[in-house]
Amino acid sequence: MEGDSVAKKILRGLLIAGAIYVAASSPYFAFYLSRNLWKALGKKKLPKKKDSRFKNAFYYLKNRGYLDIQKRDHQIYIALTDQGRKKAGKYLIDDLKIKKPKKWDKEYRIVIFDIPNITRIKRDALRGKLKELGFFRLQQSVWIYPYECKKQIDLLRNFFGLSEKELILITGKIGNDKFLRKFFNL
16 A cells, blocks of 8 residues: 555545445445545545446455445445554554644744653654654754644644643743744744
């Protein structure tokens, strides 16, 4: 499932759409499901009715243990398994971006975390993701960003299984912020 494959889009779409999708059994099931998944992903171009890649992707995901597909009472129930949720969450984290507004509100977002040494892998992965997102490292566990990022931090908190005590987001002004303004080109 390399790149931006159909299977990856299905996993992400099901995660965004609430992980469960129920549809009446029909020959056009894959098309209607794909249309709703593509809308959930914000895509404009829909896959074609006869596109077998979409159907094959469902079989692939089911065989890998990412989806649970059941047929009961002329209904098809599709749910992400725990393994599927983890994989879809990883895709969301990999594609995570922070949108920069046209005008800065002159407030900084300060991320502070205290992750025990026993889970060093989580701590290092979180640092790597903050750096990738463009945060400024003030200290090992204190990172700063000038734009709204609460949703992204909440997503990271959930993905890494951290509590609100372990990963804190504070919004505020910083006195002498010339070095930050230079770093962020503000």
